[in-house]
Amino acid sequence: MKAFTYERPATVQDAAKLAAERPNAKFIAGGTNLLDLMKLQIETPATLIDVNRLPLEKVEATQEGGLRIGALVRNSDLAAEPRVRKDYAVLAKALLAGASGQLRNKATTAGNLLQRTRCYYFYDTAMPCNKREPGSGCAAIGGFNRIMAVVGASDSCIATNPSDMAVAMRALDATVETMDPAGQTRRIPIADFHRLPGDTPQIETDLRKGEIITAVTLPKPVAGMHIYRKVRDRASYAFATVSVAAVIAGAEGGKPSAARLAFGGLAHKPWRVAEAEEALVRTGSADEAADAVLKGARGYGSNDFKIPLTRRTLRAVVAQATRA
Incomplete structure (x- = not known):
């Protein structure tokens, strides 16, 4: 160091x-x-x-009926927060699926959003990585890429976002609040917060120089069954191979009346496709929804299995909502 x-x-x-x-x-x-x-x-x-001593540790109700989560709220505390467990259960479930108890006790809301990729080659300074050293190349393409992206990737980077929390927040339409050096505040929809790699994979978020996250705001609770299904190599302390954060309403015994679907383990950012949600509501078919999620999907060898695994995982989520 x-x-x-x-x-x-x-x-x-x-x-x-x-x-x-x-x-x-x-x-x-x-x-x-x-x-x-x-x-x-x-x-x-x-x-x-x-930033640990800054006053950013509160979870507060908003005037709009939602919830404002301070940037320094610890993952364990947020998962245990009664309002989160009751009204935003998919978020509580996603948080508890992440890392280990010890890490959740230290990890913060803002830090979770900002954690960097767990790509093998990003962590190996002997190997080329455009995210670590722009222009050096991507060793994962043509290398061992089992955990890498199958959608939203580019010739410069095929890494995935590792956050469970962010996937649930994407399904809930969260907003990231920031402050800049002049004291000006900004609200960034979580859909726009993380960037796809394109030609600049080293730029991972929409944050500007000096900008600091102060909170994440959730809108009013969304009715329906809240599900977080995480497929991983072991039962704990492992990143998602594929995950689905879902809020599905009115699906008992038939087609859902509303659906929100966000995916982890597939892309550089939490992956949500409106056409997939529309297809699920229109037809009740998990396979048609998966077609929309995986449009343009591409495996790179070791991670080819992620494409059929995404279909199976979504089928299991929809079946769980239908049986409820």
């Missing part, structure tokens, strides 16, 4: 100013991802900005 300067700002705006003024500065809260990357010298920040 390389030497760095440590700062502990008193206000959110001060934190944003420091991040804008200092070259190669990083925010740190739980540090569950960043510290690992620093030990491997994948991340070598010159300044660490500790």
Whole structure:
């Protein structure tokens, strides 16, 4: 680990100013991802900005009937929050499916959104990686790519987003709130927060220089059965091979009256396709919905199995909603 300067700002705006003024500065809260990357010298920040003492730890009701989740709310606390368990159960289930109890006790809402890819080659500094070193190439293409993307990828990067929480928040139409160094706030729909790789896979989110996440807002609760199904290599402490966050209403014994479907493990960002939800409501067919989700899907060898696995996982989710 390389030497760095440590700062502990008193206000959110001060934190944003420091991040804008200092070259190669990083925010740190739980540090569950960043510290690992620093030990491997994948991340070598010159300044660490500790945000743990900022007043961003509340979960509050909004005037619109939704919920505002502070950026520093720990994953364990959010999963146990009564309003989340009651009204946003898919989020609680997704959080509890992530990592381990110890990590959930440290990991924060903002940090979870910002965690970086778990691509094997991103973590191996001896191998080329456009995300780590733009222009060096993508070793995963043509390499061992079992966990990699099958939709939304590019010739520059086929990595996947590792967050369970973000997949559920995508299904719930969450909004990410930020503050910049001037104290100006911004609201970013989670659909636009994470970026697809294109030619610039090193740019992973819509955040601007110095901008800090302050909260995530959920709209009014969505009626229906909340399901989070995660297919992984072991029962805990493993990233999703394929996951589905679903809110399905009125499906008991027939076609659903409404559906929201977001997928993890498939792309650089939580993957949600409106046409898939429309197909499920129109026909009740999980296969027709999967056709829309997987339109243009491509395997790269080791991950070819993800395409039929996505179909089977969605069928299981729809069957669970129908039996309820």
